[in-house]
Amino acid sequence: MKATLVFLLGSALLFGIVIQASGAAGDENWDTGFSIPGVNGDVYAVCADGGNVYVGGCFNIAGDVHVTNIARWDGSRWHAMGDGLTATSIYQPAVKTIAVVAGIVYAGGEFNASGAVALSNIARWNGSTWTGVGGGCSGGVFALIEYQGNLVAGGAFTASGSMGPGNLARWTGTTWTGLGSGVNGPVNAMAADGSHLYVTGDFTQAGAVAANRVA
Numbered sequence: 001m002k003a004t005l006v007f008l009l010g011s012a013l014l015f016g017i018v019i020q021a022s023g024a025a026g027d028e029n030w031d032t033g034f035s036i037p038g039v040n041g042d043v044y045a046v047c048a049d050g051g052n053v054y055v056g057g058c059f060n061i062a063g064d065v066h067v068t069n070i071a072r073w074d075g076s077r078w079h080a081m082g083d084g085l086t087a088t089s090i091y092q093p094a095v096k097t098i099a100v101v102a103g104i105v106y107a108g109g110e111f112n113a114s115g116a117v118a119l120s121n122i123a124r125w126n127g128s129t130w131t132g133v134g135g136g137c138s139g140g141v142f143a144l145i146e147y148q149g150n151l152v153a154g155g156a157f158t159a160s161g162s163m164g165p166g167n168l169a170r171w172t173g174t175t176w177t178g179l180g181s182g183v184n185g186p187v188n189a190m191a192a193d194g195s196h197l198y199v200t201g202d203f204t205q206a207g208a209v210a211a212n213r214v215a
Contacts, residue, residue, distance in 0.1 A: 056095025
């Protein structure tokens with residue numbers, strides 16, 4: 001009996017099986033639905049919408065499905081999202097942020113294509129393919145959020161479409177507009193609370209107002 005137990009434990013370690021110890025405080029609340037194999041690379045973005053969870057980052061396998069840096073979880077299995085999103089460099093993650101606005105899935109990061117479709121760091125999902133959002137953004141998009149019914153993008157870019165904001169831009173559904181004159185450095189994260197939009201990153205000025213990395 002002892003030899004059998006040792007063999008089973010050794011096999012579990014060999015094949016990477018996670019054994020949950022009973023009595024570990026709080027561990028009973030973790031869901032087993034995302035157990036091995038999960039995804040085979042780093043995840044930088046996650047967004048939930050109804051019964052779907054979208055994850056993005058730098059990976060090409062989700063469960064047993066071949067994907068390109070972004071995938072959808074429907075509650076029981078993984079799905080590819082068209083041709084996915086191709087990073088502009090092998091040294092950086094393609095997808096860094098995901099948001100759902102008015103039922104549309106948007107992804108931002110540092111990518112330039114989805115299959116044969118050229119993109120510029122931001123894209124929207126129509127249920128079967130990825131398409132561009134206006135003229136895209138001239139640099140990396142690190143944060144996406146819904147604010148007052150519109151999509152707001154933040155990152156390290158000097159232009160969205162033909163408009164030149166400072167690292168922040170609002171997509172109205174047809175055009176990009178600025179949020180004042182933006183901020184003078186990259187935007188890493190955002191949050192919305194009622195009529196207020198909070199922006200954080202590596203900047204010292206928001207419009208004409210001094211702002212130490214939070215505005």
